[in-house]
Amino acid sequence: MCFILHSAAVRQGIVDTVKRALGDPKVKSVVICGQNGIFCGGADIKEFGTNMSGPPLVPMIHAIEAANKPVVAAIEGSALGGGLELALGCHYRIAHSKARLGLPEVSLGLLPAAGGTQRLPRLIGVPAALDLITTGRHVAAAEALQLGVVDRVAEHSTVDAAVKFALSVAAKPLDARRISTYPCPCPSDFDALFEGAMQKVRQNARGAIAPVACVQAVRAAATRPYLQGMEREKELMATLFTSGQARALQYCFFAQRAVSKWSMPNGARWDTSKPRPVHKAAVIGLGTMGRGIAVALAQTGLSVVAVETQEKQLMEAKQAVSGMLERGAKRRGLTPAALHKISYSHDIQAVADVDLVIEAVFEDMALKKKVFQQLSAVCKPGTFLCTNTSALDVDHLASQTRNPELVVGMHFFAPAHVMKLLEVVYGPQSSPQAVATAMQLGKKMGKVGVAVGNCRGFVGNRMLKPYIEQAFFLLEEGATPELVDRALEEFGFPMGVFRMSDLSGLDVGWRVRKGDGLVESGLASGQPTRLREGRRYSPLGDLLCEQGRFGQKTGRGWYQYDQPGSRVARSDPWFHSFLEEYRARHGLVARRIDHQEVLERCLYALINEGFRILEDGIAAGPEDIDIIYVFGYGWPRHRGGPMFYAGMVGLARVLERLEHYHQAHPDVPYLQPCSLLRRLVASGSPPVHRWREVIKKLHSQL
Numbered sequence: 001m002c003f004i005l006h007s008a009a010v011r012q013g014i015v016d017t018v019k020r021a022l023g024d025p026k027v028k029s030v031v032i033c034g035q036n037g038i039f040c041g042g043a044d045i046k047e048f049g050t051n052m053s054g055p056p057l058v059p060m061i062h063a064i065e066a067a068n069k070p071v072v073a074a075i076e077g078s079a080l081g082g083g084l085e086l087a088l089g090c091h092y093r094i095a096h097s098k099a100r101l102g103l104p105e106v107s108l109g110l111l112p113a114a115g116g117t118q119r120l121p122r123l124i125g126v127p128a129a130l131d132l133i134t135t136g137r138h139v140a141a142a143e144a145l146q147l148g149v150v151d152r153v154a155e156h157s158t159v160d161a162a163v164k165f166a167l168s169v170a171a172k173p174l175d176a177r178r179i180s181t182y183p184c185p186c187p188s189d190f191d192a193l194f195e196g197a198m199q200k201v202r203q204n205a206r207g208a209i210a211p212v213a214c215v216q217a218v219r220a221a222a223t224r225p226y227l228q229g230m231e232r233e234k235e236l237m238a239t240l241f242t243s244g245q246a247r248a249l250q251y252c253f254f255a256q257r258a259v260s261k262w263s264m265p266n267g268a269r270w271d272t273s274k275p276r277p278v279h280k281a282a283v284i285g286l287g288t289m290g291r292g293i294a295v296a297l298a299q300t301g302l303s304v305v306a307v308e309t310q311e312k313q314l315m316e317a318k319q320a321v322s323g324m325l326e327r328g329a330k331r332r333g334l335t336p337a338a339l340h341k342i343s344y345s346h347d348i349q350a351v352a353d354v355d356l357v358i359e360a361v362f363e364d365m366a367l368k369k370k371v372f373q374q375l376s377a378v379c380k381p382g383t384f385l386c387t388n389t390s391a392l393d394v395d396h397l398a399s400q401t402r403n404p405e406l407v408v409g410m411h412f413f414a415p416a417h418v419m420k421l422l423e424v425v426y427g428p429q430s431s432p433q434a435v436a437t438a439m440q441l442g443k444k445m446g447k448v449g450v451a452v453g454n455c456r457g458f459v460g461n462r463m464l465k466p467y468i469e470q471a472f473f474l475l476e477e478g479a480t481p482e483l484v485d486r487a488l489e490e491f492g493f494p495m496g497v498f499r500m501s502d503l504s505g506l507d508v509g510w511r512v513r514k515g516d517g518l519v520e521s522g523l524a525s526g527q528p529t530r531l532r533e534g535r536r537y538s539p540l541g542d543l544l545c546e547q548g549r550f551g552q553k554t555g556r557g558w559y560q561y562d563q564p565g566s567r568v569a570r571s572d573p574w575f576h577s578f579l580e581e582y583r584a585r586h587g588l589v590a591r592r593i594d595h596q597e598v599l600e601r602c603l604y605a606l607i608n609e610g611f612r613i614l615e616d617g618i619a620a621g622p623e624d625i626d627i628i629y630v631f632g633y634g635w636p637r638h639r640g641g642p643m644f645y646a647g648m649v650g651l652a653r654v655l656e657r658l659e660h661y662h663q664a665h666p667d668v669p670y671l672q673p674c675s676l677l678r679r680l681v682a683s684g685s686p687p688v689h690r691w692r693e694v695i696k697k698l699h700s701q702l
């Protein structure tokens, strides 16, 4: 019997075939396997929102477990979610050594509700089951064997091994093989265990409800008889199944896959653009970003040339990169083979024969221009030239080279060997092959690549600007960094805007604002103005920087720290009196600001810019923006990303609140609702997956 995902037809197939096999006296035992080397990836997620037809999973698994002939699961490829629950209903499990098993329902906002929360703890004990169910992590066959999830691991044909095994156990009694009849092994420190698990889950979940429900369900397995535990599992699942969080998480699952199917406004697409193989790559500039990129490249198995012109920096970088590779290999239980993949040089000529270069020098246009001119002269014909700029004009850099079609942005996020997001930035001259190659390389590096157009800040940083601006204005109007951060952290961000600013360094934005001519000199002594070119401007960040308050690295920023480099932010009385004086100097009267206003002002301003980005064609669709925010900016996944969230709040509501705030702050253009948002509301606020139609119509009319 073979199946991929258990849709209605597949479930019906299993029920019918197992029934036939059990009723046939010639059949002594049964082996369940999958098709095309995959046991089962679980339920079809697309079925969830629909009227689910076909036989339900729970009675089907019960019937298999109750069978009077041995049923063996032959697990190849994946046994995930309902697929693993089905295998747990079988009397024996044999997995191929390359198979992966797991209960990833929690990542879809659900719990394993086909008996997974009740059988797994009975089989492998409460602590291990809690780990697998609350994290949703997939385990390799070797770990599954060690945990006791599977009985055997096969190196060659799993089906052959399972058939042989099934015949060998045909006459054996099955009572001891039905997991639902096992007592749940109860640890002596039962209460402490569950309290600890709940605390850990609440801390990591940032407001997600599914992990909490998973702990509650496993607790039921440990405290109630099987059938009562199943009732509890069902009850908890009922709450999760229709929740907005489950919708958001399932949207993220598909959005993550949708962004790999990129398209450009000129019609170039992922499926018609062939990437060129990259065997050897180079990184130019070994500061923090360059080092992380070199590590990520080497870990893919590529040969890497790492160039840093300053001798001292080169020596330091060499040590740091080796350390990162060694630690990475140790964590994965491997030898650091990638160490030998990197060669270092202080001479840019060393990149002459590479297939692709990633420039990661200091964020300065003049410097980057010079590097691109050099690269264009030094590299062999056809080498792709990529820049890791976070905001600078990729087209302008391309224009410095002989072949602008080979230039794209590859915007990594710090630390580059850890963070999953990669913005691949194309300009009007970038060739589809350059985009395809950068996207493919990103995938090889384990990144989630999103192809975006070229504009100041691209997608992520462009949307961050109005968000940060609102946070500054809120301080002027009466809020504190603590209040703003608390509201955003309760929403689900790992860090609020001010704690994040202290971590990344206030000087970063200061340098950008200076470059844009926004910072007035001698602020501390004079009366800084709060308008730039007719727009409201807050000089608060500039004032702190003038005093050397750059955040964690100087021990002072929006908060205070025990010492420079320390990470624990403490409220700073100095800042509070500074803020009061500032308000008094500007005749600003502090008013009470609540969490709702913080969220509406910061998030709707960010979302509004997201609509502008869609209108400008910088992002192909809302999924691209959402994946950028979930993977690069800490947007809570269970809220689906900013554009999905706007849909959940209701586009009409977002529009109404933006109109309200723009009326109150007419000198803040970011609060002026963008025309795409108005148009979507006028078209009846279609669901997020239908926005592209409205955007396409808008573009065709321009």
Ligand SMILES: CC/C=C/CC(=O)SCCNC(=O)CCNC(=O)[C@H](O)C(C)(C)COP(=O)(O)OP(=O)(O)OC[C@H]1O[C@@H](n2cnc3c(N)ncnc32)[C@H](O)[C@@H]1OP(=O)(O)O
Pocket: 005, 041, 042, 043, 044, 045, 046, 057, 078, 080, 081, 082, 083, 104, 105, 108, 112, 113, 114, 254, 257, 258
């Ligand atoms: C009420 C009953 C509840 C039951 C509980 C469950 O079973 S919930 C579902 C639990 N299962 C999962 O969460 C598995 C999700 N899938 C994966 O982890 C991976 O897709 C995979 C199975 C490991 C395969 O990975 P691979 O990298 O090889 O492929 P893709 O991820 O790119 O997927 C290929 C296409 O298949 C689509 N898809 C995958 N899984 C599902 C699914 N469970 N339901 C619906 N569709 C699924 C995926 O979207 C890809 O589609 P494209 O159109 O090609 O983009």
